[in-house]
Amino acid sequence: MPKYEEGSTSIESDISYIYDGIELDGEGVVDIKPRSYWGASGTISSGMSGTRSLAQLSHIVVHHTAGYSSNDVSYMKAVQDYHQSLGWGDIGYHFAIGKSGVIMQGRSVNYVGAHAKQPMNTIALCVTLLGNFEFTMPTSAQVNSLVRLLSFLCNKYNISPSNIIGHRDVPGPAGSTTCPGNRFYNATNALSAIRNKVKSSQTTSLTKNQKDQQVKTFVQNKLNYSKYDNIMPKIIGYGVETWSPLIYL
Missing domain, CATH: 3.40.80.10 (Peptidoglycan recognition protein-like)
Structure with missing residues (x-):
């Protein structure tokens, strides 16, 4: 096996290894x-x-x-x-x-x-x-x-x-x-x-975090739009069509 030179050895204590669930969307998940x-x-x-x-x-x-x-x-x-x-x-x-x-x-x-x-x-x-x-x-x-x-x-x-x-x-x-x-x-x-x-x-x-944020934003917008659709007809009281968010997606 090849030999490679170490760097300095000034470390005083070990650092624990933490696996943070690395993932990448697009080409596939990086596990x-x-x-x-x-x-x-x-x-x-x-x-x-x-x-x-x-x-x-x-x-x-x-x-x-x-x-x-x-x-x-x-x-x-x-x-x-x-x-x-x-x-x-x-x-x-x-x-x-x-x-x-x-x-x-x-x-x-x-x-x-x-x-x-x-x-x-x-x-x-x-x-x-x-x-x-x-x-x-x-x-x-x-x-x-x-x-x-x-x-x-x-x-x-x-x-x-x-x-x-x-x-x-x-x-x-x-x-x-x-x-x-x-x-x-x-x-x-x-x-x-x-x-x-x-x-x-x-x-x-997109990274997983970016994908997650897209989903969160979509769900929040859907909830907000639903609240808007339920409230506005009651406020105005007549002839109001439900505002559909689909045209904005």
């Missing part, structure tokens, strides 16, 4: 499985990278793990075990996407990642695809989940899709790698196709 899904071990505070303000986030770096075993869950745990054997406090990635398309939570986004050296580790989120894509492509389920996840992350953290890069695109020595795999990287034309899909998804999709 991010919590750490318990893949049997994550606890973090080792002394080996964790420092925390950072989420306002610092400006990039998303896409990786591959350059390996795979029998299934998504067992391999995710194997990656964490390997990273912790290097003295790291946790798995280096923030998110991982399995062959089945399942999206799994890695280390907390509040922590500096361990995947691309500094300063990129501090300003970037890391998304990795489980598998080795030097000579093969990710599954269609992986690519679809990647687009949905990237769309969500760009929206949530105000990251431009233009700043979605491959590990090899990181400036400096950190970019001296073929990650996320020659076959995948070249087939996606340096991830430009992925970026374009994310941009398209952002312009045509």
Whole structure:
């Protein structure tokens, strides 16, 4: 497995991992499985990278793990075990996407990642695809989940899709790698196709909160219109047609 440099280790105590039900409408629901899904071990505070303000986030770096075993869950745990054997406090990635398309939570986004050296580790989120894509492509389920996840992350953290890069695109020595795999990287034309899909998804999709607000507004308007329809004829007293809100929707 590849080795990546950790950030600073100035953290004094662990931060609990909170799964906040990440969803994205449009292309589909983004279901991010919590750490318990893949049997994550606890973090080792002394080996964790420092925390950072989420306002610092400006990039998303896409990786591959350059390996795979029998299934998504067992391999995710194997990656964490390997990273912790290097003295790291946790798995280096923030998110991982399995062959089945399942999206799994890695280390907390509040922590500096361990995947691309500094300063990129501090300003970037890391998304990795489980598998080795030097000579093969990710599954269609992986690519679809990647687009949905990237769309969500760009929206949530105000990251431009233009700043979605491959590990090899990181400036400096950190970019001296073929990650996320020659076959995948070249087939996606340096991830430009992925970026374009994310941009398209952002312009045509609504987040769950936006959808919920639309429903709330619709219901409230319907209630208000119904009250108006019931009251106005009684106030005016004659020949008043019911005002239908349908023409305004």
